[in-house]
Amino acid sequence: MTGSLVILTGAGISAESGLGTFRDTDGLWAKFDWQALATPEAFAAEPFKVHEFYNARRANLATARPHAAHAALARLERDWLARGGDFLLVTQNVDDLHEQAGSQRLVHMHGELKKMRCEACHTVATASDEIGTDTPCPRCRQPGFLRPHVVWFGEIPLEMDLIFQALESCTHFVAIGTSGTVYPAAGFSEIARRAGAHLTEINLAETDTSPVFDSHITGPASAAVPAWVEAFLAQG
Incomplete structure (x- = not known):
């Protein structure tokens, strides 16, 4: 067959x-406001806060095994x-x-937590453990344009x-x-x-x-x- x-x-x-799951009754979106952490608008308004949330998710993943x-x-x-x-x-x-x-x-x-994307040159690269607003893009070297390579609410998968x-x-x-x-x-x-x-x-x-x-x-x-x-x- x-x-x-x-x-x-x-x-x-x-x-x-x-x-941690996102949508269960005790999931991440029951504990955190997705509108403040998982939309393009949230990232534009408070990029440091969004990076902090996804840095924590990346740290959680570092200890997980299949x-x-x-x-x-x-x-x-x-x-x-x-x-x-x-x-x-x-x-x-x-x-x-x-x-x-x-x-x-x-x-x-829905994207990958261990990757980051540059909104200036559109490069997708392996994410470092901690991404911040001052982290430079590995290709264009511009700081401030990196975002988690995940699909946020309102974005197309x-x-x-x-x-x-x-x-x-x-x-x-x-x-x-x-x-x-x-x-x-x-x-x-x-x-x-x-x-x-x-x-x-x-x-x-x-x-x-x-x-x-x-x-x-x-x-x-x-x-x-x-x-x-x-x-x-x-x-x-």
């Missing part, structure tokens, strides 16, 4: 690595490609836990053309640890369904988009994803 496989991962897969679900998805990618299938992992997460586990065909639709192309031709779509409430990602299952794909949802509980899916697996990602990968690969 081969085909085109698209995986979507959300905050639920990162939470078990100790990273778990069994991340490893299983990296294995799935290797095995699926070796069989001649197509594969794309789309993550809503800004951490690099998938990369740490070995994933390569990966798109960060990254690589959407690539993602839509993959969804419109996929034979299997799997959503893991995502709430099904944040668009455009919440609409991916409908696009895959129209393409004739088999849809699988892996989550701790039902979501708003659960009725669209053909199969449901309930449980923590660290246990449910490796078991699903094992069973899925055994089918072929």
